[in-house]
Amino acid sequence: MTEVAKPVGPGTGDAITALFGKSKAVIGVVHLTALPGAPRYKGEAIEDVYQQGLDDARAYLEGGCDGVIIENHGDIPFSKPDDIGPETSAYMSVISDRIRRELGRPIGINVLANAAIPALAIASAAGAGFVRVNQWANAYVANEGFIEGEAARAMRYRAKLRAQGIRIFADAHVKHGAHAIVSDRPVEEQVKDLVFFDADAIIATGQRTGHAADLGYIRMIKEAGGLPTLVGSGVTPENARDILDIVDGVIVASSLKYDGVWWNHVDKARVIAFIDGLKG
Numbered sequence: 001m002t003e004v005a006k007p008v009g010p011g012t013g014d015a016i017t018a019l020f021g022k023s024k025a026v027i028g029v030v031h032l033t034a035l036p037g038a039p040r041y042k043g044e045a046i047e048d049v050y051q052q053g054l055d056d057a058r059a060y061l062e063g064g065c066d067g068v069i070i071e072n073h074g075d076i077p078f079s080k081p082d083d084i085g086p087e088t089s090a091y092m093s094v095i096s097d098r099i100r101r102e103l104g105r106p107i108g109i110n111v112l113a114n115a116a117i118p119a120l121a122i123a124s125a126a127g128a129g130f131v132r133v134n135q136w137a138n139a140y141v142a143n144e145g146f147i148e149g150e151a152a153r154a155m156r157y158r159a160k161l162r163a164q165g166i167r168i169f170a171d172a173h174v175k176h177g178a179h180a181i182v183s184d185r186p187v188e189e190q191v192k193d194l195v196f197f198d199a200d201a202i203i204a205t206g207q208r209t210g211h212a213a214d215l216g217y218i219r220m221i222k223e224a225g226g227l228p229t230l231v232g233s234g235v236t237p238e239n240a241r242d243i244l245d246i247v248d249g250v251i252v253a254s255s256l257k258y259d260g261v262w263w264n265h266v267d268k269a270r271v272i273a274f275i276d277g278l279k280g
């Protein structure tokens with residue numbers, strides 16, 4: 001009997017090479033300060049919010065990073081996807097478009113928490129090449145509560161926008177959460193679920209922002225998925241080369257900020273030293 005091939009989705013292929021023109025990519029995270037509508041927003045001039053995001057993106061890219069991912073990380077505590085207001089998409093679309101137009105490099109979007117549909121809307125409006133979705137398949141318990149996979153809704157929404165070129169970067173066993181609800185299934189099987197639901201790349205993380213995952217764990221995720229794989233937390237100058245020996249990219253922020261603290265500005269000198277260290 002002839003084996004029937006799995007249907008091929010519109011975003012197939014090597015997402016890293018397609019987006020960045022190289023097989024290994026370093027992506028800096030632009031942690032936007034609190035946006036209007038978020039609890040920590042105190043009425044700051046929105047132009048100042050935009051400028052800080054642009055300045056951080058410029059520091060990453062002029063320092064040698066291959067692209068950036070833009071997050072509403074200042075909007076703590078994060079809302080569940082259906083509770084995120086349209087103002088978040090509006091403000092993130094403007095700053096993301098400004099960053100892309102001014103700096104001319106690949107950008108991605110992550111709307112916290114797990115808001116795949118707003119992320120796709122922003123990416124489509126701003127010309128972003130990818131979105132990050134922390135829970136693409138299955139479910140887990142996050143700081144925000146019970147979070148379900150967004151793949152079915154998001155893929156239909158992407159098709160509705162005719163935005164199939166926007167790649168999906170999906171987390172495996174994402175940080176800041178408890179995965180007991182799916183603990184009867186090995187992590188390898190959960191990674192395969194991301195592939196089955198047409199993710200374009202897989203992201204491995206540690207337990208929290210800035211926490212490094214074990215190299216053996218990273219290798220297991222890479223081998224289980226067979227897709228381009230990135231590490232999305234805990235990447236430092238000390239471990240970056242070892243990590244990139246295994247995976248296809250890193251998403252890095254905390255170690256490139258002043259004093260190594262995620263909410264500080266990006267330190268361009270740290271970025272340059274980080275990139276130079278990868279060349280040694």
